[in-house]
Each structure stands twice: as structure tokens, then as C-alpha cells.
Amino acid sequence: MAKILMKGNEAIAEAAIKAGGNNYFCYPITPQTEVAEYLAKRMPEVGGVFLQGESELAVANMIFGAAATGKRVFTTSSSPGISLMQEAISYMAGAELPCVIVNIMRGGPGLGGILPAQSDYFQSVKGGGHGDYRLLVLAPSTVQEAVDLMMLSFHLADKYSNPVMMIGDGMIGQMMEPVEFPDVYEEPELPEKTWAITGAKGRKPRVVRSLFLDPNKLENNSWHLYDKYELMKKNEVRFEKYKVNDKNEILIVSYGTMARICQTAIDEIEKEGVSIGLFRPISLFPFPQDDIFTEASKKNIKNVLVIEMSTGQMIEDVERAVVGKKKVTFFGRTGGIVPSPEEVIKKIKEMVSKKSKTKKKA
Numbered sequence: 001m002a003k004i005l006m007k008g009n010e011a012i013a014e015a016a017i018k019a020g021g022n023n024y025f026c027y028p029i030t031p032q033t034e035v036a037e038y039l040a041k042r043m044p045e046v047g048g049v050f051l052q053g054e055s056e057l058a059v060a061n062m063i064f065g066a067a068a069t070g071k072r073v074f075t076t077s078s079s080p081g082i083s084l085m086q087e088a089i090s091y092m093a094g095a096e097l098p099c100v101i102v103n104i105m106r107g108g109p110g111l112g113g114i115l116p117a118q119s120d121y122f123q124s125v126k127g128g129g130h131g132d133y134r135l136l137v138l139a140p141s142t143v144q145e146a147v148d149l150m151m152l153s154f155h156l157a158d159k160y161s162n163p164v165m166m167i168g169d170g171m172i173g174q175m176m177e178p179v180e181f182p183d184v185y186e187e188p189e190l191p192e193k194t195w196a197i198t199g200a201k202g203r204k205p206r207v208v209r210s211l212f213l214d215p216n217k218l219e220n221n222s223w224h225l226y227d228k229y230e231l232m233k234k235n236e237v238r239f240e241k242y243k244v245n246d247k248n249e250i251l252i253v254s255y256g257t258m259a260r261i262c263q264t265a266i267d268e269i270e271k272e273g274v275s276i277g278l279f280r281p282i283s284l285f286p287f288p289q290d291d292i293f294t295e296a297s298k299k300n301i302k303n304v305l306v307i308e309m310s311t312g313q314m315i316e317d318v319e320r321a322v323v324g325k326k327k328v329t330f331f332g333r334t335g336g337i338v339p340s341p342e343e344v345i346k347k348i349k350e351m352v353s354k355k356s357k358t359k360k361k362a
Helices: 008-018 035-044 056-068 078-094 120-126 143-160 170-174 215-235 256-270 289-295 313-320 341-361
Strands: 002-008 025-028 049-052 073-077 099-105 136-138 165-167 176-179 237-243 249-255 278-282 282-286 303-308 327-330
Touching: 002 008, 008 073, 008 099, 008 143, 008 170, 008 176, 025 035, 025 237, 035 143, 035 278, 049 256, 049 282, 073 278, 078 099, 078 120, 078 143, 078 165, 078 215, 078 282, 099 143, 099 170, 099 327, 120 165, 120 282, 136 170, 143 215, 165 170, 170 256, 237 256, 249 256, 249 289, 249 341, 256 278, 256 303, 256 341, 278 289, 303 313, 303 341, 313 327, 327 341
Parallel strands: 025 049, 025 073, 073 099, 099 165, 136 165, 249 278, 249 303, 303 327
Antiparallel strands: 002 176, 136 282, 237 278
């Protein structure tokens, strides 16, 4: 496997092709439009389907139809575009249809701006549409990880018959990094799609639906889906720890490209004798709740610092994980402003200084 220098959006697009995601429906929106530009050229080369819809609503319902035939299908969009897809996403979750949705996040709310943000955490993780449903949500921090998780997303979508969302801020889509792709994509065996609508010649017709007018049947379906989400929690938790050890004074929890900035800050402040660890959730649903609790509960940890490119959304899940065992502090920037390593270091020094003053008073 040779490394290639690629922009994040283009690498995501190529990763989808490598994973057999040859059916792409889209509507352009910054900062992810390069995915569509790349695939407009590549899909005909690989015998795939590229179709630009008249709106995000149309695109999401095209995905519903294509997914119902058992094909690997996906879309990419950004923040307000994902909002317009929410109704169809809920339908697909209710009908148990696999698909992959990529959100290259921009600042909001409303039309907001086109610069990077992480303010779609609630939308992605808590279910932006209606009803009792969940998406499996993955968050890469590098272009290579975006490639790897994109390919994994198709597998997980088929494994659980559920939409999978990969989220990254605008930086992950626009930055260029060396990436490598497998010469041959291999994945574990998946169950046959016996539900797929492929024409009913020689067999009984199949029905793909999320409508259950009988409340008992609807409740049974909802609990069936709940059991599936619990299985995801058991099998699909993913995270990475950076310099987490028994000397840490503060545990930072951050995800995506913001976590990379935190790594730089940790390396710099370590030179001054301050030990900080980083816990990076890779799966935002299922959230690594128990693992964060384990790390935060260590005696040496005095404070858990959540850092996001938002006014604070993931912090609610971190607080739930810590269950009051340690103080949870937040630092973030929003509106498309990316916190610098220097800002992170300043925040850490403020926390360490306050802790030292408290000790002296005691």
C-alpha cells in the first residue's frame, strides 16, 4: 500500500468506493462539496451511481429507496443539510435500512458560517429526527482515520441494518494528509439481506416500512430496535487514550480534530512538569461511558476537562459518565473559531493554579 497525499473530502470519497459504496446521492454544501466533485468523476469510472438531487430532502429519500434494494449507499453533507435529511433518517432507522451519512460540520445555528465546528453533536448522537431511534456515530481525528472509519461504517451499517453517521468538522474535510488504502478491501462476512426489495419473481413480495398503525406492533418494533442499540453499546465502543497514566492531574476528554490540538497542548505543558492525559472518544454513540468513568475515578485525577468546538454538548455525556465523582470543567470556542494549543495550555494552567491555591489555603 502506497501513501497518497489527499484532501480529507476526497479521501473519504475514495474510501467509500473501496468499501463498495458505489451509490452516491448528494446536494452541494460547503465545506464538503469536494466529495461530490470527486465522485462525479470517479463513480462512472467504477460503474457506480452518482446523482445530485434537487434538495437534501430529495437526496435523503433517494437513499431510502436505494438502501431498500440492498445496495451500499451513502451521502455527504454539512450541518443544515443534515437537518433537512432528519425525517428520512428516522424512517430508515425505523425500517432498519443500512446507509452511511457523512456530516462535515460547520458553525451554526441557522445558516451560520462555513468554518469548522463541532456543534452538531446533539443532532448526531441524540437523534435529530423523531421517535426512539439511534445512529451509530463515529468521529475521526485524522484523514487516515476518516478513511478507515468510512470503510468500517459501511460494514457496521450492514451488520446492524442501521444508518451509520461519520462526523468531522470542516478541518477534516479540507486538510491534506498522506493516506493509504488497502489493495483489496476485506471485511468479515455479513448476513444475507433477505429483506431487500429486488423483484418478487419466484418468491413472496417483501415490504420495507417504518409504519405500524397497531400500537402493540409499533411498541414491539421500538423495543426490537432498542435491543439492537444495546448490542451496539456492548460491541462497538471505540476510543483512544493519549498519555493517560497514574501521574495525570487532569483528564481531558475531546474528540475529532480538536483532540489533535489537545495532544499538542499536552506535549508542550508536559515540558513544564504538568502531567495531563487525553481520552478521545471515537464512537460518540455508543459513547465510552464506562471507560471514561474508570479513568476519571483514578485517585490522581482532580479534574476532568472537556474541550469542544461548541458551547458545550459532549460535556453532558461526560458528566453523566463521571456521575459526580470528579469536577467536570468545560472549555470551547464556537462560530468557526478553532481553539489553539496556546489557549488550551492557558486553560490548563488556570486550573492547576487554582488547585495549588486551594492546597495552600487548606
